[in-house]
Amino acid sequence: MILCASECSNREPRDHILFGEFCIFVTELREKYERESLSPPLTTDQMKNKHRFLKRQTSSVMSRFEVFLGGSCVPSTWRQDIAIPLLKQYGLTYFDPVHEIWGPELVEVENQAKKVSCQDLKGADLLLFVFDDVTRGIAAMVEVAYLVGQGRPVILVVMGLPLPGVIINGQTLHDSEVEDLERGHAVLFDLVERQGIPVFDDIPTAVHCAAKVLRMGISVQDLSKRDGAQCVKNAHISVGESLILIKEAFDGVNTKKTGNIDMNDVCLTYKALTGKDLTVAEVKDICNVSSSRKEELTFNFQELCCIVDEFKAKTHYSMGDFFSFIFNGLYTLFGWMQYRKAEQVIMEDLTIRRDVFLGGSCANTTWREQIAIPLLRKHGITYFNPHLPVWNLRYLPLENEAKANCTVFLAVITGETRGLASMIEIAFFIGQDRDLVLSLEDIQDGTVINGHKVTNQELQDYSRGRVYLADAANCHGIPVFTEITEAVECAIKKVHKLSVDS
Structure with a gap:
């Protein structure tokens, strides 16, 4: 939540939330807790797929x-x-x-x-x-x-x-x-x-x-x-989607990038989010402003959050209804689609189950475009590519959905990146017995990452992490390659086998 709020408000340090964001989070969380259809998280056994790990004779x-x-x-x-x-x-x-x-x-x-x-x-x-x-x-x-x-x-x-x-x-x-x-x-x-x-x-x-x-x-x-424990109850519930949508709507009308919008823009934003009309008089009423007041009022992002949340409470309008307007209302209203082709592609990806998710090292790597994608296309394999020129917070839930729905997770850790966050995520998926193919390259002595020459101690620490990851993969019968091409070919064979078995 804190990361989501910080990204939406573009502020540092990222260790707190403001009142408007707090209102949105509380409302969204309360609604999700109150839903009768709220389902418990999957157990470990339920998450395991039919491909069981191999038994090591030891x-x-x-x-x-x-x-x-x-x-x-x-x-x-x-x-x-x-x-x-x-x-x-x-x-x-x-x-x-x-x-x-x-x-x-x-x-x-x-x-x-x-x-x-x-x-x-x-x-x-x-x-x-x-x-x-x-x-x-x-x-x-x-x-x-x-x-x-x-x-x-x-x-x-x-x-x-x-x-x-x-x-x-x-x-x-x-x-x-x-x-x-x-x-x-x-x-x-x-x-x-x-x-x-x-x-x-x-x-x-x-x-x-x-x-x-x-x-x-x-x-x-x-x-x-x-x-003395601070457990997260119902941790499978995610919040933040509403705040991201409000931020996108705010940025859409804040064309001059002043950080403030007027009353008419508030009404327009509210309609983009909910599909419902909001009058200037209603905005003045909720802000306790005299209708005869002539000077123009402006609102920042935090104040817009408060207004949206307050009207939602008054009208009993569910935050969940925002999502039905993500594509038709929000994008159509502000004409974003013609400027955000990359976003359109990634959002369309989530409407169809993909065969392969291209996970692992990003940064300045080119393995997806130069090796993986040409091979996948050659064999008619669908894929999801999370590596975009400009990434922002709105892609996070989309990526998570794509990871959950892919047939095979292709994970590539290159020797030109530390790859820590990717290794952590891959290790988690291995523990869940996901269908996964791993390509793992060691960082070589003298490697330069982001202008910094990797030190000997740094090399040892990251190499140790790769050893643990490879061992976990081997324990579960997951193939580990050092050549990306071989890993992609293995993922293709795995997709074909799983499609036949199903």
């Missing part, structure tokens, strides 16, 4: 632990300083995955401790992950997304996030990397909260809740404010 030598301690590692000392002493007080057994020298061969050991290998191994009953501002935590973010996708009991603690200028392992983070980390954190926290999992800001409270979950046999989602 044996376990791990003991059974109650709590797995994941998250930030060296130089962070939260395990030894805080978590482990508290766990001992509660009498809880734990597994500490930290090693002085880490190698890919340790992934399987950690998997067995977490009980996430493909065989039904005995491992941790609960997974505690802690993130701080002195480590990147790349691999840990990928892990959490994967575990949450599986429906595992995860407790997440965020004690801080890397900020511009922060020094990690003696190296100052470049601004472009900080932006990638912020984007990755935003995607991860959104995925976590949408599963109803609370996010804590201190370890003692999180450990207390972990003990309660294990001792009382309740789910993480059952934790309440009394426990």
Whole structure:
């Protein structure tokens, strides 16, 4: 919600909402809660498709632990300083995955401790992950997304996030990397909260809740404010569509870009949103302005939100009805379609189920246009391309809908991008057993990303994240390629096979 409001108002910092936005959010959320047809979120089993993951033939030598301690590692000392002493007080057994020298061969050991290998191994009953501002935590973010996708009991603690200028392992983070980390954190926290999992800001409270979950046999989602948890109830409900529509309508009449519109424009905007007429007299009445007043009144975006929400309350007109006017009223009224060909294409895409969603690295990459799309067209495969020259917030729900409806999710992480946010999302989909094909390239030594030469420590951290992602994919029988062409050809074969099987 905060991101949506900040984007609509184009303001920094993005850590608060204003009154008008608050009104719209509250109204939209209340309506969705009150709908009798409100359905609960799908269970993990319901989300799993018919293609089950392959069984890895491996044996376990791990003991059974109650709590797995994941998250930030060296130089962070939260395990030894805080978590482990508290766990001992509660009498809880734990597994500490930290090693002085880490190698890919340790992934399987950690998997067995977490009980996430493909065989039904005995491992941790609960997974505690802690993130701080002195480590990147790349691999840990990928892990959490994967575990949450599986429906595992995860407790997440965020004690801080890397900020511009922060020094990690003696190296100052470049601004472009900080932006990638912020984007990755935003995607991860959104995925976590949408599963109803609370996010804590201190370890003692999180450990207390972990003990309660294990001792009382309740789910993480059952934790309440009394426990110090801030759970998101009915997390599958999304709000923000109304605010985005109001913002689009406001921008459509605010042609001079002054940030204010007059009463006539308010009436025109209201009609574009609802299809109903609103008179200047009604606007004056709701604003408690004398009808004899001659000076012209103007309204900013926040005030327009308040007016729309107030009239909706008076007329009992549902915000949900806005959506029937998205295409016929809003775009036709302001003539946007002739200027926004890219938007028209992406919106039309959502009316038809696509065979392949082209997910993964964006930025300055060209793999979609130069490799994937020509091959897909050659074989008559439909696709959804989320990579647009100009992206804005309105595409987010459209992309989510396209991802949910695609037959195969083609994920490409190139070696010329960090790809953190994409890796997190892909890990979540792997955990859900989605039909997915993965192309994964390593970042090479000396690679320059957004004008910044990747450091050795940075290279190691992002490589570790790729190792975890590839291991999760292999565990589920998902093919992992290093050549994009081979991945696209595999996705095409997968589409044809699924169409025959169905």
